[in-house]
Amino acid sequence: MNEASPIIRIDNVTKRFGQSVVAVSEVGLEIREGEFFALLGPSGCGKTTLLRMLAGFEIPTEGEIYIDGQPMTGVQPNRRPVNMVFQSYAVFPHMTVFDNVAYGMKVTGVAGPEMRERVEEALELVQLAGFGDRKPDQLSGGQRQRVALARALVKRPKVLLLDEPLSALDAKLREAMQMELVRLQHTVGITFVVVTHDQSEALSMADRIAVMDRGAVKQVAPPADLYEFPNSRFVADFIGRMNLFEGKVVNANPDRLTLAVDGIGTIEVPGPPGTAMDSVGVAVRPEKTRISGLHPGNGQIAIEGVVEAIAYQGNESHIVLDLGDGARIAATLQNSSRTTTPVAAIGDRLWASWAAADTLILSD
Amino acid sequence: MSTTSAGLESRRRTKAGIGPLDYSRRLWIRLVLIGTFLFLYAPIVTLIAFSFNDSRRNIVWRGFTMKYYEKALNNDGLIEAFVNSLTIAFVSTIVSVILGAMVAILLWRFRFPGQAPYEGTVMLPIVIPEICMGVAMLAFFARIGWPAGLPWPLNLGSIIIAHISFSFPFVAVVVRARLAGFNRELEEAARDLGASQWQTFRDVMIPYMRPGLVAGGLLAFTLSLDDFVITFFTSGPDTVTFPVKVYSMVRFSVTPEVNAASTVLIIVTVLLTAIALWLQNRTQPKDM
Numbered sequence: 001m002n003e004a005s006p007i008i009r010i011d012n013v014t015k016r017f018g019q020s021v022v023a024v025s026e027v028g029l030e031i032r033e034g035e036f037f038a039l040l041g042p043s044g045c046g047k048t049t050l051l052r053m054l055a056g057f058e059i060p061t062e063g064e065i066y067i068d069g070q071p072m073t074g075v076q077p078n079r080r081p082v083n084m085v086f087q088s089y090a091v092f093p094h095m096t097v098f099d100n101v102a103y104g105m106k107v108t109g110v111a112g113p114e115m116r117e118r119v120e121e122a123l124e125l126v127q128l129a130g131f132g133d134r135k136p137d138q139l140s141g142g143q144r145q146r147v148a149l150a151r152a153l154v155k156r157p158k159v160l161l162l163d164e165p166l167s168a169l170d171a172k173l174r175e176a177m178q179m180e181l182v183r184l185q186h187t188v189g190i191t192f193v194v195v196t197h198d199q200s201e202a203l204s205m206a207d208r209i210a211v212m213d214r215g216a217v218k219q220v221a222p223p224a225d226l227y228e229f230p231n232s233r234f235v236a237d238f239i240g241r242m243n244l245f246e247g248k249v250v251n252a253n254p255d256r257l258t259l260a261v262d263g264i265g266t267i268e269v270p271g272p273p274g275t276a277m278d279s280v281g282v283a284v285r286p287e288k289t290r291i292s293g294l295h296p297g298n299g300q301i302a303i304e305g306v307v308e309a310i311a312y313q314g315n316e317s318h319i320v321l322d323l324g325d326g327a328r329i330a331a332t333l334q335n336s337s338r339t340t341t342p343v344a345a346i347g348d349r350l351w352a353s354w355a356a357a358d359t360l361i362l363s364d
Numbered sequence: 365m366s367t368t369s370a371g372l373e374s375r376r377r378t379k380a381g382i383g384p385l386d387y388s389r390r391l392w393i394r395l396v397l398i399g400t401f402l403f404l405y406a407p408i409v410t411l412i413a414f415s416f417n418d419s420r421r422n423i424v425w426r427g428f429t430m431k432y433y434e435k436a437l438n439n440d441g442l443i444e445a446f447v448n449s450l451t452i453a454f455v456s457t458i459v460s461v462i463l464g465a466m467v468a469i470l471l472w473r474f475r476f477p478g479q480a481p482y483e484g485t486v487m488l489p490i491v492i493p494e495i496c497m498g499v500a501m502l503a504f505f506a507r508i509g510w511p512a513g514l515p516w517p518l519n520l521g522s523i524i525i526a527h528i529s530f531s532f533p534f535v536a537v538v539v540r541a542r543l544a545g546f547n548r549e550l551e552e553a554a555r556d557l558g559a560s561q562w563q564t565f566r567d568v569m570i571p572y573m574r575p576g577l578v579a580g581g582l583l584a585f586t587l588s589l590d591d592f593v594i595t596f597f598t599s600g601p602d603t604v605t606f607p608v609k610v611y612s613m614v615r616f617s618v619t620p621e622v623n624a625a626s627t628v629l630i631i632v633t634v635l636l637t638a639i640a641l642w643l644q645n646r647t648q649p650k651d652m
């Protein structure tokens with residue numbers, strides 16, 4: 001898929017509202033054809049604004065957006081080869097389900113049997129066949145969303161834009177719809193761009209994810225790379241759980257770094273060649289951190305601490321060790337058997353350890 | 365003694381039987397209801413009843429007759445006034461609805477410098493005393509030298525303009541209130557699906573605004589139909605409207621003819637309102 005041409009190219013786009021609000025700042029992105037792409041970030045980071053610029057509802061203050069190779073400046077929303085599924089679904093309340101789905105063709109002059117056929121096909125695709133005569137107020141929230149999906153897909157867009165498509169659904173339905181969206185995307189082969197603030201949603205659905213923070217894109221990567229190799233403190237902290245420490249590079253060999261880490265001490269890790277930054281973030285995932293009563297031995301980075309809290313969560317337990325000086329480290333233990341005995345009690349002195357290779361060095 | 369206690373007994377029983385929300389079963393509520401209906405409808409019922417009174421002076425009941433309906437129908441001046449009133453009401457309602465809707469959309473959609481003062485100014489005719497509006501209109505038409513003696517229906521122009529000027533703000537207020545609940549994403553969805561601005565307006569905005577347009581139109585229509593004060597100042601001798609005509613007839617004596625004409629007017633307005641409401645209910649989906 002790497003060679004596939006970008007269907008969307010966002011070229012150094014900035015969007016300002018008024019003089020002071022910078023909603024999107026110098027974003028450069030390429031979205032490939034047939035890809036399931038997610039825009040992920042905390043509330044207010046500019047995801048919706050970026051998506052609305054793709055749809056044509058906002059105009060970039062600077063930069064240019066290319067869709068299918070065409071610059072989009074001055075192209076009205078109704079002339080863009082993209083369609084959008086709105087957060088509120090925006091199903092037309094005064095039209096039946098059939099008319100809602102047919103609307104996009106009616107206004108562009110597709111009529112007669114071809115239109116009817118395409119509407120039926122689209123309703124079938126979202127499993128709403130036979131609902132054509134209903135009014136939207138006779139549908140559940142999930143069904144209304146399917147109408148919005150069918151209405152956009154029936155236009156056969158080059159790209160489908162979805163703004164928080166699942167946020168209004170309850171947890172069970174949301175999980176079902178995540179799978180449904182992925183299935184749908186495989187079936188129709190259209191590029192999907194999904195906005196979400198739910199990291200697990202993005203991780204489970206997307207081929208690639210762009211993580212945004214305060215208007216800027218921090219990292220673009222496939223889910224596993226994003227999780228295992230975050231490039232900044234922000235991404236490391238935002239995706240999943242992370243034990244994050246501050247440290248200093250004291251000695252940089254070509255392939256080994258010696259670090260002085262607050263709360264841990266001096267450690268030696270395999271470093272990326274050429275890293276010579278002064279202060280860095282040092283991080284390790286809780287599920288890669290082990291807890292033991294004795295020092296785990298060589299090859300591991302180990303520190304001693306006092307058990308401060310234990311949170312039982314059914315499938316796993318989280319143990320937090322107090323390392324002194326306000327530093328803490330969390331470890332996740334799988335409860336992989338019904339008879340797994342608790343390894344610790346609050347107040348115990350234990351060792352937390354992890355493989356040096358699992359240490360993340362974050363410069364940003 | 366025994367009757368009193370029995371009465372008390374039954375009172376207590378009914379009292380206990382009335383739930384906290386069973387307002388319709390409480391005596392005082394019923395009295396208020398009856399009082400309201402009496403107050404509102406007794407004059408109208410009397411008016412209608414006395415239109416069938418076989419008496420010129422129309423003070424005491426002298427027997428049933430339809431002859432005053434016949435007389436009213438044959439009264440050319442009255443019929444002309446009636447037709448004038450309906451014409452004015454129709455034209456001014458249509459213009460008011462269009463103008464009012466445009467103002468409402470302007471105020472709702474756009475942010476522009478001087479918006480608040482503009483909104484205040486537009487709504488001013490609602491609060492300005494009618495008599496002042498009337499005098500102002502009279503002065504205005506005299507000042508610009510509005511031509512007199514035009515052929516019908518052009519001679520109604522000044523009255524129509526006056527009526528539009530006081531009824532379109534009502535339409536604007538009603539439609540604006542309706543628009544406040546509009547989901548902008550509906551509009552964007554239509555655009556996104558390929559609709560032009562105009563198609564979006566026609567297919568999404570208008571259906572949404574329809575209840576507001578109907579309600580505003582009804583308001584404008586009834587306001588225009590029964591306006592006396594402003595019309596009185598802007599009408600000439602050959603452009604008499606129904607209220608003005610009735611007023612001039614009543615100055616001599618209240619005959620059953622006036623009652624008959626008024627009854628017809630009541631029936632016409634009630635019918636039109638009923639039709640409009642029925643149309644609205646038939647096409648109005650629930651909001652989401």
Ligand SMILES: Nc1ncnc2c1ncn2[C@@H]1O[C@H](COP(=O)(O)OP(=O)(O)OP(=O)(O)O)[C@@H](O)[C@H]1O
Pocket residue numbers: 017021022023041042043044045046047048049050197
């Ligand atoms: N029309 C507007 N006028 C002024 N500021 C705006 C406008 N639209 C968005 N903003 C600002 O731009 C920033 C980004 O907004 P945006 O809606 O893109 O965030 P988001 O990432 O979608 O957040 P959420 O997850 O809460 O939906 C916010 O600070 C917001 O206040």
Ligand SMILES: [Mg+2]
Pocket residue numbers: 047048049
């Ligand atoms: Mg948003």
